Amino acid sequence: MQRITIPPRNNWQKAVEQLGFGFHTTNVPYWDESAYYAFSMDEILYIEKASAELWNLCLGAVQHVIDNNLYHLFAIPETFIPYIERTWTEDHPSIYGRFDFCYKDGQVKLLEFNADTPTSLYEAGIIQWFWLQDFDQSKDQFNSIHEKLIGYWKYAQPYLYPGVVHFACVKQSLEDLTNVEYIRDCAIQAGLDTRLLFIDDVGWDANDQVFADMQDQPVKNIFKLYPWEWLVAEEFGVHILTDKNRALWIEPAWKMILSNKAILPILWQLYPDCPYLLPAYFEPARLTDYVKKPILSREGANIELIKGSTVLQQTEGEYGEEGHIYQQLFTLPSFDGHYPVLGSWIIGQEPAGMGIREANNLVTDNLSRFIPHLII
Amino acid sequence: MKKSKHIELVLITAALASCHRPAKDWQGGSPVYVRSDSTAQYTRIYHHHPGVGLWYYAFRPYGNYYKGIYHRAGYYSDAFGEEVNIGSNGFKSSIIRGGFGEGAWSVGS
Numbered sequence: 001m002q003r004i005t006i007p008p009r010n011n012w013q014k015a016v017e018q019l020g021f022g023f024h025t026t027n028v029p030y031w032d033e034s035a036y037y038a039f040s041m042d043e044i045l046y047i048e049k050a051s052a053e054l055w056n057l058c059l060g061a062v063q064h065v066i067d068n069n070l071y072h073l074f075a076i077p078e079t080f081i082p083y084i085e086r087t088w089t090e091d092h093p094s095i096y097g098r099f100d101f102c103y104k105d106g107q108v109k110l111l112e113f114n115a116d117t118p119t120s121l122y123e124a125g126i127i128q129w130f131w132l133q134d135f136d137q138s139k140d141q142f143n144s145i146h147e148k149l150i151g152y153w154k155y156a157q158p159y160l161y162p163g164v165v166h167f168a169c170v171k172q173s174l175e176d177l178t179n180v181e182y183i184r185d186c187a188i189q190a191g192l193d194t195r196l197l198f199i200d201d202v203g204w205d206a207n208d209q210v211f212a213d214m215q216d217q218p219v220k221n222i223f224k225l226y227p228w229e230w231l232v233a234e235e236f237g238v239h240i241l242t243d244k245n246r247a248l249w250i251e252p253a254w255k256m257i258l259s260n261k262a263i264l265p266i267l268w269q270l271y272p273d274c275p276y277l278l279p280a281y282f283e284p285a286r287l288t289d290y291v292k293k294p295i296l297s298r299e300g301a302n303i304e305l306i307k308g309s310t311v312l313q314q315t316e317g318e319y320g321e322e323g324h325i326y327q328q329l330f331t332l333p334s335f336d337g338h339y340p341v342l343g344s345w346i347i348g349q350e351p352a353g354m355g356i357r358e359a360n361n362l363v364t365d366n367l368s369r370f371i372p373h374l375i376i
Numbered sequence: 377m378k379k380s381k382h383i384e385l386v387l388i389t390a391a392l393a394s395c396h397r398p399a400k401d402w403q404g405g406s407p408v409y410v411r412s413d414s415t416a417q418y419t420r421i422y423h424h425h426p427g428v429g430l431w432y433y434a435f436r437p438y439g440n441y442y443k444g445i446y447h448r449a450g451y452y453s454d455a456f457g458e459e460v461n462i463g464s465n466g467f468k469s470s471i472i473r474g475g476f477g478e479g480a481w482s483v484g485s
Contacts, residue, residue, distance in 0.1 A: 019385075020385070020388045117483045119482075119483065122388075126383065126385070129383065130383075146383050169483075170477060170482065170483070171477075172482070173482035173483075175482050176482050176483055178388070181387060181388045182385075182388050184387060184388075185385055185386055185387040185388040188386055188387055189384070189386055198477070199476045199477045200473070200474055200476055200477025201473055201477075202473065202475070202476050202477075203471040203472065203473045204471065204472055204473075204475055205470050205471045206470050206471075206472065207470035208470070212471050216471060225483055226476070226477075226483060227483055230478070231476065234475060234476050234477075234478050235474075235475035235476075235478075236475030236476050237476075239475070298483070
């Protein structure tokens, strides 16, 4: 893995905007093509292998949590347990997830699994691919995200209810809308009948006890880029349990288990010999150098990095009241002060590609940049 | 690793091309508010929520307050069907909205 500095394309802003990528720059640059990361094919194959194996381990961990009724460790409301188990036993469709890896000294280590609402999919699947076409068409990329998304929607279609599949996100975020519209684009290409529905426009028909869209039509299949822990806590959350249409929510509710950082100690307990896992516990006493993470947090908020008695870094935020986990410290590699996290995508049941986010410190937050990659 | 060299996008570029914010706003860091359909024209309004700047609307919502909570009923826009946009009817009266989306900011993860 090397970091190569290059001049950006002339007028790169126009190039990415023509692809519909409107959030390449906010207060600070987000899309950054002043550098790229280069990997050997052996490195990519190793990352792919780690992703495939971890996905299998994660499914085993979900079954373990269900079998042993460990929901209290995840701060999951008891009222939702039967529903979560129904979505698991009925195998409600799951489309995607993103492992965040630290790759250093030839080792892949899982930092967390964004299993419910991963973003940066459009950057990883489309923007960096078209960057590579301009930069060096002779090179390849760990990236079959687009093909696998279309393929998996085709595969999943018979398992959905006939009719419309709604795609929902919040109104106020162009980033979220771009991710959702990209996934919807792939669903359209797979032959699905789709409709966009902002999450706060989802209606509840109190007479018929069903969810409704803006045309007052019933919602039976809904892909949502909106966290389950928010859905269950909000006013309409309880209606998911009484919905007479038993709508399919994608990602399904069992992803509440995998998207929660409490899964990290569970994975370590179950698979301590796995080379891709870091020791992780629900209490700090067993570690000297560790990262304290809220079980529910987003964008690198409320993270503390502890080395011995020294706080290496800590971030602000509003998370943590549900509890924390403690994970062995495995600091990100530094490339002249740039700290990359590898985001390895699972589409359907398979590794599908990679996107790299880079920060100026050890915690990857919402100010980190997306850097393209290629295979040398 | 890439199985095909041809990528086609049928929806997203057209849908989003009109959504990105003007360049002068990129430095300002103000939120951007978007629509995804390409059938209606944008209108600019200033929203009066504290701390919120310029909103871009392809449509303006209408609704009413019930027990102190605002329930959106529809949008003033030609971009939606008549049943969404005009008045109310018996069926619609049983549908309430706004029960999701309290954490209505980017979910980014």
